[in-house]
Amino acid sequence: MxxxxxxxxxxxxxxxxxxxxxxxxxxxxxxxxxxxxxxxxxxxxxxxxxxxxxxxxxxxxxxxxxxxxxxxxxxxxxxxxxxxxxxxxxxxxxxxxxxxxxxxxxxxxxxxxxxxxxxxxxxxxxxxxxxxxxxxxxxxxxxxxxxxAVADNRAIRFRPPEDTDLVVIWGDETAVPAACAIVESLPAGTRARVWLQVPHTEDVQDLRTAADAEITWLAGDAAGGPETTLATLRDAQLPPAESPYVWIAGESGCVKQLRRHFVGERGVDRRRVTFVGYWRRGLTEEQLREQG
Structure with missing residues (x-):
């Protein structure tokens, strides 16, 4: 082979x-x-x-x-x-x-x-x-x-611009591995606000990072559905920032709602928002591929 x-x-x-x-x-x-x-x-x-x-x-x-x-x-x-x-x-x-x-x-x-x-x-x-x-x-x-086979490749989506002064991250359980890897890699002096959503409190992980990161785990009933997630982020107070960068990943429907929130309601430049749908509610991965 x-x-x-x-x-x-x-x-x-x-x-x-x-x-x-x-x-x-x-x-x-x-x-x-x-x-x-x-x-x-x-x-x-x-x-x-x-x-x-x-x-x-x-x-x-x-x-x-x-x-x-x-x-x-x-x-x-x-x-x-x-x-x-x-x-x-x-x-x-x-x-x-x-x-x-x-x-x-x-x-x-x-x-x-x-x-x-x-x-x-x-x-x-x-x-x-x-x-x-x-x-x-x-x-x-x-x-x-x-x-x-090449370290810097198109399958890496987290790419904050050099002038980023605040990193904002949200991910559900399917995005937790990527989000955790990102948070752990953030250098000292980086301000970050992070929300990670998991089904059970026992799924919460202890992350170590040199960044100035505030990490909120939404577990069990606290996680809720897409509307609860949107309400949680709408109520969140973000630190003042001139050039924020947002990375959101997980269920595609929820990701789209959160993108609209950051771009439409918070005024973040859409070019500074990375959004990735890892899965879609009600569809298998095979069905997603069939839809292209």
């Missing part, structure tokens, strides 16, 4: 080397493999595509040749055979002394999966294939990743 795709992205064959439950709704899976020597990323909100096996498969089923025609070849495989493809963001990476990537972490949202005891999880019928896979992932499991 070839692994090359035109730069800045290529395929990487990886194996699970560790798993850790972060809370009722989140699990971290660590991956490694010789291919990672060519993995390049500045981190932050780096987008990735993971190809996962179906239950009973030893590895994800993909076309033998993963060149420029990989997408069509993957689509032509039977739906119950071809690898499950899902989009994620890089949570963190580790490099060796020579600067080569040796491990990466990806955090999974476990929709429909609840802890059932030490080392065991229970998947409800509504749990998706990626959540089921992550809940059962074990060292040695094989996956395929489509990721960057």
């Amino acid at each position: 070839t692994t090359a795709v035109a730069a800045p992205f290529r395929f990487f064959s990886l194996r699970v080397v560790g798993t850790r439950r972060l809370g009722p709704s989140l699990a971290r899976v660590s991956f490694a493999g010789p291919d990672l020597r060519d993995f390049r990323s500045d981190g932050l909100d780096q987008s990735l595509s993971l190809f996962l096996p179906h239950p009973g498969q030893a590895e994800p089923a993909v076309p033998v040749e993963l060149g420029e025609g990989w997408w069509q070849g993957w689509r032509e495989l039977p739906e119950d055979v071809r690898a499950v493809m899902r989009s994620y963001t890089l949570r963190s990476l580790r490099r060796d002394a020579d600067g080569h990537t040796v491990e990466i972490d990806v955090d999974f949202v476990l929709h429909g999966v609840e802890p059932a005891g030490p080392g065991r999880d229970r998947a409800a019928p509504e749990a998706g294939p990626a959540a089921r896979w992550a809940a059962d992932a074990a060292p040695g499991d094989r996956v395929l990743l489509l990721g960057p």
